[in-house]
Amino acid sequence: MLKRFAIILIALSAPAGAQQMQVPQDSAQIQMGFVPVVKAVAPAVVNIYARRVIEGRASPFADDPFFGQLFRNFGAQRPRVENSLGSGVILGPDGIVVSNYHVVGQATDIRVVLNDRREFDATVLLSDEESDLAILQLEGGADLPALDLRASDSVEVGELVLAVGNPFGVGQTVSSGIVSGLARSGTATGNARGYFIQTDAPINPGNSGGALVDTSGRLIGINTSILSRSGGSNGIGFAIPATLVGQFVEQARAGETAFQRPWAGVTGQPVSYDMAEGLGFGRAGGIILSDMHPASPFGAAGLAPGDVILAVDGQEVNGPAEMIYRMSVAGLGAEVAMQVVQNGEMREVIVPMVRAPDMPPRATLVTGSRAAVPGVTLSTINPAVMAEYDLPLTAAGALVEDPGEIGARAGLRAGDIIMGVNGAAVTDSASAEAALEAAERGLALDVQRGQRRLSMRFRL
Template sequence: MKQVLSAVIALGVLSAPAAVVAQAVPQSQADIALSFAPVVKQATPAVVNIYASRVVETRSSPFANDPFFSEFFRDTGPTRPQVQNSLGSGVILSDDGIVVSNHHVVGQADDIRVVLNDRREFKARVLLADAEADLAILKLDGAEDMPHLDLRDSDGVEVGELVLAIGNPFGVGQTVSSGIVSGLARSGTATGNARGYFIQTDAPINPGNSGGALIDLNGQLIGVNTSILSRSGGSNGIGFAIPASLVKEFVAQARDGAEVFRRPWAGLNGQPVDAAMAEGLGLSRPGGIVISEIHAESPFRAAGLEAGDVIMDVGGQPVNTPAEMIYRMSVAGEGSEVPVRCLRQGKEIVLNVTLTAPPETPPRDALVTGEDTPIPGLGLSGVNPAVLAEFGLPLSVQGVVVTAPGPVGLRAGLRAGDVITAINDEAMTGSKAAEAALKATGRWLALDIQRGRERMALRFRL
């Protein structure tokens, strides 16, 4: 009975003045009969079911099910097309048919069909998709006067708020579940490709809910449901939603014609300050991010930050993990100037950082090697901040980046994102120097490779 009264109290104050919200209690049987129905009726027309499919080429090998030989013969056998289907949800955000969903639902789809709650169907196309944020923005073909949800500033969301999750779990049809916001600033806990900052909820979320709406009791969108923590595949009461503030930036970039999400570049590495580090840094309590490495072209360095500084908040919002800092930068957007509060040798300072894209200096000088080299068709690029960000490379890496291995390079063991640091024991400084070194190779070819944080050597007899 206590739980029922708590829900009724929260529902009964939707139209009450702010000054009396905390004191509102049900006064009659009619008050007790209140439910989520008005909010659901308002919101569900804007939540859609998404059916996506794509055609992939698969190989049929007689060793496909063998645990040993399948590794040796995985690239053998004839190829045949196979249709892969995915089922998810989405939310309409504008009357002209802008829809948000998850990248893992529609990001690589060839055909997308969107079904509204009133059974109308539309074909849709992807305007902007990003695997790292696990978001995709769609446009419904021929849509007008569509029902849609308003975005709420997710920085105002508080733990304990009542929320509703709307989606299409397991393909059974549109379903509504209720719960509360059970956590904020969750980072590094979501499954799949998504990384960053999430709203945690105990509202039941299941497969098929992906891309659906997490709304407050005013019917505003506070997040897009994206993943759950589960051992069984069903809901255990720990679900994650991408905040509406980030969705807003995605929609803005999609309307501007961006095909790739433009994420401001930090150009630094850092780690969360734990209790042991806080004592060594002279902090009264753990919090913030201590800068361990900062690139010479970093906008934070241009503003005056240094290695050893502790970043406490960005744009007036506290940050305690690198993922949370990147989220704050992404929400602010490129070109904006944000105040960054940090501690340096125990003293607090505030510096204004202009958020920018990673610069293309020096020029990458991208090229593809010709038939006169031992590895024809090898895509190479010089190193600059834009290349570092594109391939997720360490800030201090030096050499030449493999942008595409080509057929010969793939058989030789090269991958996109590998950094060739030396060819035949000669240190590489650019793509043109690497091409010249390959052309000058004799009977032996020696490549020194850095792959992520690992180093390896490849040796070939030609």
């Protein structure tokens, strides 16, 4: 009776439509547990050793003609080498590997060790700090074991999962748990933002970049972080869905070096319970659009501020991170169907997935010697620049990409937006350069830095 109960329990845990999931048929199979799955998955999970050189901090007096000699060695730090340890997953027999950005990002030397102890050098093909993903290419890799990706929308809460990785550098280990939540957004640590699969499978330091697989050995996510009060593995783990990973692999194979997200050109906020009552909805849910760029593909599809997006490609969305995730997995060039409420009526609109337009041209330039602040790299703000630097849709003027030596000493920073020079409005990089060259006795800069407006004044 006990054996029969165990078999029924395991069968109930299988999601609808998961035909490849096998139910144990006898006591021998039950005793084997996850052994067949681990044997199939382990060869495709690798250990990653990355090294990066961190430049030392220069002396604050280095550029001063007098104090530079007096305090020549004050505060100087030598470059140091920083090592990181993590995991990765082979996704192609030709040596395509996925890992976390925080494991291999900005690394100068990457070494990958397979489960059978073979070692390969690796290079980063594509990386993205925001998603915390990186795609590597093993040098000389061929006929390697690889995992298949499983569509993330087919994953259900309650499924049994295994987390495979290399915690603490002690060698490959496996931990088990269940999928405890879906559509988790904004809960991962570090710089990662977006949409995650939540699991209670223990994820220790070094498991980052490792595999989260189902009981059929298919990859459902890449382990990225854990939320723990104690700092140990007894917390909530988060994995990046395999469907998004598939888009990264596709773009890396196409030659992209940075992940290209479809551009929305809108801002919005989740519909709260109070807002839902005012809109006449039965419950909270969806995203109400609050602002829209004139070049937004949403506007071209007929949407406007005040409209509510309920679903993207048939999947409900309850926040901007979920909507961007749905757009990202659809990929550039696709067309997605969005269920919206417009003027109180439900309708469906088709929105094309496009890159942020680089128009008007960013016209990047470096201010010359005649400018009040020479050596500053400026670009005209357009949708592509907005997306690249995460600027608000209302941003306008000239973006400081590099302040240069003199600009940095004057207080400018990369990412600043020059909106005005000596009272004259700046509309692009050319007008900013012309105004800087026209300045004679004094210089007044109107600068936007994040959420702050600054007024910077200098004597020339």
